[in-house]
Amino acid sequence: MATLSPRPAPAKTGTGLKGGSIGDTGYAPIQLENLSHNYGNRQALDALTFTVEPAEIFGLLGPNGSGKTTLFRILSTLMVPSGGHAKIQGFDVAREPNKVRQQIGIVFQAKSVDVKLTVAENLKHQGHLYGLSGSKLNARIQEVLSRVGLSDRTKDYVETLSGGMQRRVELAKGLIHAPSVLLLDEPSTGLDPGARRDLWQYLKMLRDDERVSILVTTHLMEEAEHCDRLAILNEGKLVALGSPFDLKSAIGGDVVLFETASEDGAAKLAKRMAEQFEVQAVVLGRTVRLERPDGHRFITGVVEAFPGEIEGVSVAKPSLEDVFIQRTGHRFWAEAKEEE
Amino acid sequence: MATMTATAPRTANTSSPGVLLPAYSLWVREIVRFYRQKARVVGVIASPLLFWIVLGSGFAHSFSSGDSHSNSGHYLAYFFPGSVVMIVLFTAIFSMMSLITDRNEGFLLSVLASPASRSAIVLGKVLGGATLAAIQGIIFLAFGPLVGAHLSPEAIGLSALVIVLISFELTALGFAIAWPMDSTQAFHAVINLLLIPLWLGSGALFPVNSASGWLRFCMLLNPLTYGVEALRSSLFPGTQTAFPMQVNLAVTVVFCLLTFGASWAIVNRRTNRPAA
Numbered sequence: 001m002a003t004l005s006p007r008p009a010p011a012k013t014g015t016g017l018k019g020g021s022i023g024d025t026g027y028a029p030i031q032l033e034n035l036s037h038n039y040g041n042r043q044a045l046d047a048l049t050f051t052v053e054p055a056e057i058f059g060l061l062g063p064n065g066s067g068k069t070t071l072f073r074i075l076s077t078l079m080v081p082s083g084g085h086a087k088i089q090g091f092d093v094a095r096e097p098n099k100v101r102q103q104i105g106i107v108f109q110a111k112s113v114d115v116k117l118t119v120a121e122n123l124k125h126q127g128h129l130y131g132l133s134g135s136k137l138n139a140r141i142q143e144v145l146s147r148v149g150l151s152d153r154t155k156d157y158v159e160t161l162s163g164g165m166q167r168r169v170e171l172a173k174g175l176i177h178a179p180s181v182l183l184l185d186e187p188s189t190g191l192d193p194g195a196r197r198d199l200w201q202y203l204k205m206l207r208d209d210e211r212v213s214i215l216v217t218t219h220l221m222e223e224a225e226h227c228d229r230l231a232i233l234n235e236g237k238l239v240a241l242g243s244p245f246d247l248k249s250a251i252g253g254d255v256v257l258f259e260t261a262s263e264d265g266a267a268k269l270a271k272r273m274a275e276q277f278e279v280q281a282v283v284l285g286r287t288v289r290l291e292r293p294d295g296h297r298f299i300t301g302v303v304e305a306f307p308g309e310i311e312g313v314s315v316a317k318p319s320l321e322d323v324f325i326q327r328t329g330h331r332f333w334a335e336a337k338e339e340e
Numbered sequence: 341m342a343t344m345t346a347t348a349p350r351t352a353n354t355s356s357p358g359v360l361l362p363a364y365s366l367w368v369r370e371i372v373r374f375y376r377q378k379a380r381v382v383g384v385i386a387s388p389l390l391f392w393i394v395l396g397s398g399f400a401h402s403f404s405s406g407d408s409h410s411n412s413g414h415y416l417a418y419f420f421p422g423s424v425v426m427i428v429l430f431t432a433i434f435s436m437m438s439l440i441t442d443r444n445e446g447f448l449l450s451v452l453a454s455p456a457s458r459s460a461i462v463l464g465k466v467l468g469g470a471t472l473a474a475i476q477g478i479i480f481l482a483f484g485p486l487v488g489a490h491l492s493p494e495a496i497g498l499s500a501l502v503i504v505l506i507s508f509e510l511t512a513l514g515f516a517i518a519w520p521m522d523s524t525q526a527f528h529a530v531i532n533l534l535l536i537p538l539w540l541g542s543g544a545l546f547p548v549n550s551a552s553g554w555l556r557f558c559m560l561l562n563p564l565t566y567g568v569e570a571l572r573s574s575l576f577p578g579t580q581t582a583f584p585m586q587v588n589l590a591v592t593v594v595f596c597l598l599t600f601g602a603s604w605a606i607v608n609r610r611t612n613r614p615a616a
Binding site: 076077078089098101102103104106108110111112113114116117121124125126128129130131133173180 | 351355356357358361362364365366368369372373376377445446447449450451452453454455456457
């Protein structure tokens with residue numbers, strides 16, 4: 001899978017094409033610098049600093065309430081951050097929103113197409129909003145529709161299309177002005193597995209063929225695996241940054257889980273294991289979790305040392321959820337803690 | 341776009357869309373959407389027709405008893421300009437309700453996140469709604485001759501102008517009210533509390549001169565009164581109105597400017613709240 005391969009090497013640049021007045025001047029398409037936001041007393045984003053490189057698919061992974069949506073709204077110029085800066089293609093999202101808007105294509109999680117209009121009418125309208133018109137716009141509509149495989153549905157009302165096809169119209173809408181940065185909010189919501197696979201194939205094609213930088217928010221681990229690099233958010237803070245492969249490798253070895261009969265049992269087991277085996281274990285409900293380079297051998301030792309206390313054991317290669325647990329000390333889906 | 345190679349430009353090549361193209365696009369959408377929803381078209385024409393005939397015939401009897409030279413035909417004629425304004429009001433209300441659904445469905449989000457200016461949004465939406473309202477109102481003029489309106493070319497032209505102005509002011513007012521709202525229920529409350537009373541107290545049902553005290557005072561403050569009066573004078577040139585045509589037209593134009601200005605200001609106001 002693509003997750004294991006390195007990012008595509010940046011293509012040779014400096015070709016000085018007419019459209020790219022800014023060209024490759026070395027800055028990243030998306031730059032965050034100490035970006036913060038709060039709603040009243042609640043800190044939704046806490047001093048985020050990272051960049052998204054040219055032509056990469058960058059994932060924003062986090063549970064609900066982690067700040068993904070807030071960040072997405074700030075990047076799509078719908079909200080002004082309360083602190084720090086976010087720049088897209090060098091333009092500040094708060095100070096030069098219209099410059100930013102010309103650069104970005106957005107696919108919202110909510111439906112933004114007008115179902116009473118046809119597919120072509122929706123795209124025509126979207127093109128007008130971006131200053132495209134006439135034959136140039138018509139050509140672009142044909143091109144985008146053939147890219148998303150909807151050429152034969154041009155004259156259909158959007159309300160007659162299936163959910164998956166409507167998402168493709170959304171994507172076509174976001175791409176009508178050939179943006180250099182594409183922002184997608186939970187793009188696979190409501191898509192069946194086949195449609196999901198198509199979507200990711202298409203995003204990779206955009207990245208490789210048109211060198212679009214793509215930022216995707218998601219709360220799905222398996223989706224995050226498709227990204228070139230990931231930022232993992234928790235309670236508004238950046239807890240991990242890197243390729244899925246690097247993040248998982250950093251855990252080192254195997255993830256070992258011991259199931260016990262009760263939460264007390266788990267706490268007791270963790271404490272005694274810490275004393276006897278000198279390991280750092282995390283208690284997650286009735287489960288004790290730790291990382292070991294030699295998982296299999298370690299299990300035998302533990303099970304023999306504490307007979308009767310362990311109800312189940314598993315050893316696995318680390319997943320992105322393990323990365324999340326390691327960095328935050330709680331499960332991905334655990335209730336967000338009240339602010340301390 | 342023939343070559344989709346790795347050397348494609350890295351920054352998007354779009355220019356600023358200006359105000360007119362996005363506004364035009366929103367205007368077209370408003371009209372296309374309306375005529376695709378047949379129930380809306382029927383409702384907006386049929387309900388004022390029903391009101392006009394039922395209310396007009398009903399009131400005609402109660403009014404005629406006190407007035408010596410009045411008969412039922414007279415009241416239907418009196419009520420006619422008010423009915424036209426009611427159509428305009430209904431159409432304006434319905435098209436501005438679409439602003440709230442646009443917001444809730446996410447359509448507005450994609451407009452707000454585009455480089456189209458906020459002014460284009462007001463202009464497109466208000467002109468779209470006003471066009472629909474004016475078309476419906478002007479169509480209703482066809483019933484005028486039934487109640488003795490003398491439709492000379494000048495009368496039609498003048499009436500159409502007044503209808504366009506009323507359509508514009510009511511749509512712009514609706515826009516200013518609907519923009520900050522996120523539920524159509526709340527908008528219904530405003531309709532019942534503000535827009536319907538605005539119509540009731542505009543001289544649509546009974547003449548300003550027949551009212552007295554606070555009611556008359558309120559009616560004189562009501563900007564819609566002047567629109568209804570202007571329409572009445574242009575349809576029935578002989579009738580007595582409270583003010584001359586110039587005053588009626590001037591007040592209506594000023595109210596158009598005020599309501600559009602309010603909409604414009606509300607949309608362009610700087611806010612830290614989420615845009616949608």
